[in-house]
Amino acid sequence: MRLVCKLSVLRRAKEQPEGKSEADRHVAGRSMEDKRVKKLLMIGAAAATMLMSAGAMAEDIKPALLYDLGGKFDKSFNEAAHTGAEKFTSDTGIAYRDFEIQNDSQREQALRNFAKRGMSPIVAIGFSQANAVEKVAKEFPDLKFAIVDMVVDLPNVRSIVFKEHEGSYIVGKLAAMASETGKVGFVGGMDIPLIRRFACGYKQGALAANEKVEVFENMTGTTGAAWNDPVKGGELAKSQFDRGADVVYHAAGGTGIGVLQAAADADKLGIGVDSNQNGLHPGKVLTSMLKRVDVAVYQAFEDAKNDNWSSGFSVLGLAEGGVDWALDDNNKELITAGMQKAVETATADIVSGKVVVHDYMSDESCPF
Amino acid sequence: MSAGQLPRWVDYGLIPVLNLAAAFLVSGLVVILIGENPIDAVKILLWGSLGYGEGVGFTLFFATNFIFTGLAVAVAFHAGMFNIGGEGQAYLGGLGVAMACLAMDQYVPWWVTLPFAVLGSALMGAAWAFIPAWLQARRGSHVVITTIMFNFIAASLMVYLLNNVLKKAGSMQSETRTFEDGGRLPFLNDIFPGFGFDYAPVNLSLFVALLACVLVWLLIWRTKLGFEIRSFGANPTAAVYAGISPVRTIIVTMLISGGLAGMMAINEIMGSQHRLLIDYVAGYGFVGIAVALMGRSHPVGIVLAAILFGMLYQGGAELSFEMPAITRDMIVVIQGLVILFAGALEYMFRPALIRLFASGTGPSAQAA
Numbered sequence: 001m002r003l004v005c006k007l008s009v010l011r012r013a014k015e016q017p018e019g020k021s022e023a024d025r026h027v028a029g030r031s032m033e034d035k036r037v038k039k040l041l042m043i044g045a046a047a048a049t050m051l052m053s054a055g056a057m058a059e060d061i062k063p064a065l066l067y068d069l070g071g072k073f074d075k076s077f078n079e080a081a082h083t084g085a086e087k088f089t090s091d092t093g094i095a096y097r098d099f100e101i102q103n104d105s106q107r108e109q110a111l112r113n114f115a116k117r118g119m120s121p122i123v124a125i126g127f128s129q130a131n132a133v134e135k136v137a138k139e140f141p142d143l144k145f146a147i148v149d150m151v152v153d154l155p156n157v158r159s160i161v162f163k164e165h166e167g168s169y170i171v172g173k174l175a176a177m178a179s180e181t182g183k184v185g186f187v188g189g190m191d192i193p194l195i196r197r198f199a200c201g202y203k204q205g206a207l208a209a210n211e212k213v214e215v216f217e218n219m220t221g222t223t224g225a226a227w228n229d230p231v232k233g234g235e236l237a238k239s240q241f242d243r244g245a246d247v248v249y250h251a252a253g254g255t256g257i258g259v260l261q262a263a264a265d266a267d268k269l270g271i272g273v274d275s276n277q278n279g280l281h282p283g284k285v286l287t288s289m290l291k292r293v294d295v296a297v298y299q300a301f302e303d304a305k306n307d308n309w310s311s312g313f314s315v316l317g318l319a320e321g322g323v324d325w326a327l328d329d330n331n332k333e334l335i336t337a338g339m340q341k342a343v344e345t346a347t348a349d350i351v352s353g354k355v356v357v358h359d360y361m362s363d364e365s366c367p368f
Numbered sequence: 369m370s371a372g373q374l375p376r377w378v379d380y381g382l383i384p385v386l387n388l389a390a391a392f393l394v395s396g397l398v399v400i401l402i403g404e405n406p407i408d409a410v411k412i413l414l415w416g417s418l419g420y421g422e423g424v425g426f427t428l429f430f431a432t433n434f435i436f437t438g439l440a441v442a443v444a445f446h447a448g449m450f451n452i453g454g455e456g457q458a459y460l461g462g463l464g465v466a467m468a469c470l471a472m473d474q475y476v477p478w479w480v481t482l483p484f485a486v487l488g489s490a491l492m493g494a495a496w497a498f499i500p501a502w503l504q505a506r507r508g509s510h511v512v513i514t515t516i517m518f519n520f521i522a523a524s525l526m527v528y529l530l531n532n533v534l535k536k537a538g539s540m541q542s543e544t545r546t547f548e549d550g551g552r553l554p555f556l557n558d559i560f561p562g563f564g565f566d567y568a569p570v571n572l573s574l575f576v577a578l579l580a581c582v583l584v585w586l587l588i589w590r591t592k593l594g595f596e597i598r599s600f601g602a603n604p605t606a607a608v609y610a611g612i613s614p615v616r617t618i619i620v621t622m623l624i625s626g627g628l629a630g631m632m633a634i635n636e637i638m639g640s641q642h643r644l645l646i647d648y649v650a651g652y653g654f655v656g657i658a659v660a661l662m663g664r665s666h667p668v669g670i671v672l673a674a675i676l677f678g679m680l681y682q683g684g685a686e687l688s689f690e691m692p693a694i695t696r697d698m699i700v701v702i703q704g705l706v707i708l709f710a711g712a713l714e715y716m717f718r719p720a721l722i723r724l725f726a727s728g729t730g731p732s733a734q735a736a
Contacts, residue, residue, distance in 0.1 A: 071696075097692070098692070099688070099689055100688075100695065100696050101696075102650075102685065102696045102699070102700075103650040104641065104645065104648065104650070105429075105569060105636075105640060105641070106685055108567065109426065109567075109685065110685075110689065112567055113689055127540050127541070128541060131546075139567075191531075192540040193540055194540055222527055222531045222542065223527050223542065223646055223647070224646070224647070364537075
């Protein structure tokens with residue numbers, strides 16, 4: 001069955017060597033396909049699902065996902081996207097395609113490969129994909145694209161960005177309240193404006209809880225390698241502990257594994273990021289700042305499936321549930337009722353606009 | 369086991385083919401091991417790299433990189449030196465191209481910028497090879513050690529420059545601004561629309577690479593300097609006795625070698641990416657060693673070997689796209705096997721073939 005599918009793809013591509021005319025043909029083909037799908041849906045959703053899962057012609061959407069250089073299983077950002085897509089497949093039975101690039105010139109190539117096969121929506125993970133998404137989305141105006149962590153201003157692209165500073169504010173507040181020494185730390189991955197945005201929100205939150213708090217800030221490096229250097233992450237955390245910090249927050253992808261490990265070894269507290277990392281060292285991780293990339297991917301697929309697709313700018317903050325903090329069995333002993341109360345008030349204040357968390361990327365500076 | 373025991377067609381035709389066949393056989397076993405059909409895999413690999421215009425375009429694009437780095441290694445080989453600093457020299461070459469493009473792109477058309485970019489890339493690449501060359505010539509520090517060390521220095525230097533000097537303000541990417549039209553080489557698809565290269569980034573620098581091949585051939589086999597280089601490579605002591613200056617030969621050869629490696633940047637930076645970005649060399653410098661080995665340090669062989677590796681890069685990407693079970697790391701394994709059999713185990717089949725041909729053509733020919 002799989003073989004047949006592959007061969008048919010090969011054959012189809014062979015018959016249509018010209019990219020542009022192929023795109024045009026896709027337009028015609030798609031609207032016909034759409035009509036067919038609608039008919040099928042009228043016959044009965046169950047029947048349609050069965051047909052789709054059998055890999056028949058009448059799929060209604062063909063979602064695709066393109067990871068950044070970190071790869072599918074980076075235990076962090078890209079993996080969150082993978083989780084979201086997997087959940088979509090298990091919920092709906094609609095299969096998705098994904099691809100891990102090996103070098104920069106493959107970004108465009110992979111997006112175009114997806115697009116030529118008529119896949120839509122195509123979700124690209126990471127700010128580095130912006131140039132490629134912009135080019136390919138222009139070439140295939142009838143397909144739907146989404147990009148996470150960057151803005152591409154085109155009518156068929158949904159740009160999903162997160163208000164990481166808001167989530168960081170919340171965990172900063174928790175950190176300052178949990179700290180006994182009045183000193184807290186931050187370990188960032190690559191030194192880029194996005195990560196400084198985490199740091200700045202964290203500082204503001206910590207200061208809001210305790211205006212005398214001291215915040216140590218370290219970045220792991222200036223290249224992509226800084227996302228995957230747990231040893232250095234652990235060393236940076238240890239140096240912050242030596243200076244008196246007893247809670248440390250990381251926004252460093254794979255590097256953060258070392259930060260959390262160092263915190264657990266030194267009997268201090270770590271704070272996780274992106275996914276819920278409370279379970280990595282139960283009782284030693286104060287909380288995790290959740291960045292719901294999985295929800296963003298799932299939502300993009302789901303909206304396309306339900307004909308709910310909207311392009312444009314989508315900013316996910318505390319109010320939208322795009323960022324959050326994690327409370328579960330692993331850390332409930334660490335979070336006192338007072339802390340929980342304070343954080344709930346802070347959340348409500350941010351959602352209502354009473355408290356504005358400074359966005360580093362709005363003016364490239366942090367006033368704290 | 370000197371050359372001449374075998375007919376030329378065996379040396380230059382049959383042995384490479386046998387090596388390749390062995391590499392693919394072992395790769396096939398690996399593919400079977402992970403539960404995919406190796407025949408299909410080969411089909412996809414071939415079709416993806418040669419089956420349609422865009423695939424051919426990508427193959428030629430990668431091949432252009434490998435021609436430059438392969439020639440660089442080959443020239444040094446002829447003088448008996450092992451330049452494994454192609455990676456760093458190409459990286460620095462990118463700086464030369466970027467400086468020319470950033471300075472001129474807004475004022476002049478590309479064909480004015482091109483000579484300066486070529487000059488810049490060759491100068492920077494040569495400059496990066498100069499210090500190891502001087503150390504080898506004057507101080508006897510082994511060039512293998514120093515060139516590979518210089519790869520790391522190049523990486524650190526470029527990280528520093530891209531993050532602190534060349535980065536456009538507010539960007540999260542470690543890269544320069546995108547060049548205007550004056551800093552972009554035309555894509556072959558725009559020059560020869562008939563070939564249907566579509567969006568493949570193969571560009572005019574392919575011809576620069578082929579021109580470099582001709583010049584290298586002229587240099588090595590038709591000039592006095594080339595004779596000196598070959599003599600020095602064959603027997604340094606005899607060369608010195610014959611009045612060839614070792615210092616001059618080592619330094620000049622390494623400068624040419626570094627310059628050729630640096631020129632790889634024309635294809636990547638001016639031809640495809642249109643901006644200088646971090647880690648853009650992505651191992652092309654090292655693959656150049658395999659290309660030079662496989663191409664027997666002859667420009668024609670290098671072109672053929674470069675095309676083969678281009679096919680592996682492009683077909684490999686296509687393969688992991690079509691067969692998700694074959695991940696990008698599997699592709700690296702397959703490429704590694706080809707390098708192993710074609711480069712390192714180059715002479716594995718040679719003794720057997722010599723016996724075979726000796727028994728077939730010798731006076732004491734026997735049936736068995």
